[in-house]
Amino acid sequence: xxxxxxxxxxxxxLVTIQIDMHDRLAxxxxxxxxxxxxxHGSRGxxxxxxxxxxxxxxxxxxxxxxxxxANLLDAQTVVVGMQPSVAITLxxxxxxxxxxxxxxxxxxxxxxxxxxxxxxxxxxxxxxx
Amino acid sequence: xxxxxxxxxxxxxLVTIQIDMHDRLAxxxxxxxxxxxxxHGSRGxxxxxxxxxxxxxxxxxxxxxxxxxANLLDAQTVVVGMQPSVAITLxxxxxxxxxxxxxxxxxxxxxxxxxxxxxxxxxxxxxxx
Numbered sequence: 001x002x003x004x005x006x007x008x009x010x011x012x013x014l015v016t017i018q019i020d021m022h023d024r025l026a027x028x029x030x031x032x033x034x035x036x037x038x039x040h041g042s043r044g045x046x047x048x049x050x051x052x053x054x055x056x057x058x059x060x061x062x063x064x065x066x067x068x069x070a071n072l073l074d075a076q077t078v079v080v081g082m083q084p085s086v087a088i089t090l091x092x093x094x095x096x097x098x099x100x101x102x103x104x105x106x107x108x109x110x111x112x113x114x115x116x117x118x119x120x121x122x123x124x125x126x127x128x129x
Numbered sequence: 130x131x132x133x134x135x136x137x138x139x140x141x142x143l144v145t146i147q148i149d150m151h152d153r154l155a156x157x158x159x160x161x162x163x164x165x166x167x168x169h170g171s172r173g174x175x176x177x178x179x180x181x182x183x184x185x186x187x188x189x190x191x192x193x194x195x196x197x198x199a200n201l202l203d204a205q206t207v208v209v210g211m212q213p214s215v216a217i218t219l220x221x222x223x224x225x226x227x228x229x230x231x232x233x234x235x236x237x238x239x240x241x242x243x244x245x246x247x248x249x250x251x252x253x254x255x256x257x258x
Contacts, residue, residue: 003180004147004180005145005147005177005179005180005210007143007145007177007179007210007234007235008234008235008236009138009235009236010236014136014143014235016134016136016145016147018133018134018145018147018148019147019148048134048136050134050136051132051133051134081134081136105136105137106136106137106138106143107137107138107139
């Protein structure tokens, strides 16, 4: 069965989206990702979309639900590698990807995730005894 | 144009192969990868094949040439995430992927790369003045 691989890197998970998403693949990805977050106690998810030349409202919604689900499992999500033309089209279409954090590349995304994780720990007071 | 994204992570590059390779895609990947190694002075390449359910002699040769090219550019290559069934088929077909280093997952692959880079530095004496 076709599925998108999820790579564990320390306390983060990395997903590279390379192929056209359709309903079932998106559902499988959501299932796999939430299971992996729960299994490893991951604190963050990086989604690389650098090979996507188009992001439509379906993908936008999918990214939004992944970020929402991850958030409920106490993990932060950052979308990385968006092509400039994709950003232009998204704004022209009026899609602003609400609730989705973005970064230019994987390295910057990791830094953003680390900052977000620390911030959420401070907010939850989980660093206190 | 269809191409496989290459993610820079520190001094290493990460490639996830998710789609069926054909001649032109393999050539594009080799071109992109060697340019990126030269551009960033990368010391290692991680190739994740966890979503491949079959590795034939074409993919085996491609992995071999990538490892060879990277080596000439002073970068080490590790293939990670091979499915157990793929390993069985490869041995049954008599394909042992000569010259290709493997590791179970990305994290173990990174450790193997770090070790390989240190070893090659010792061998080259590049840590001397």
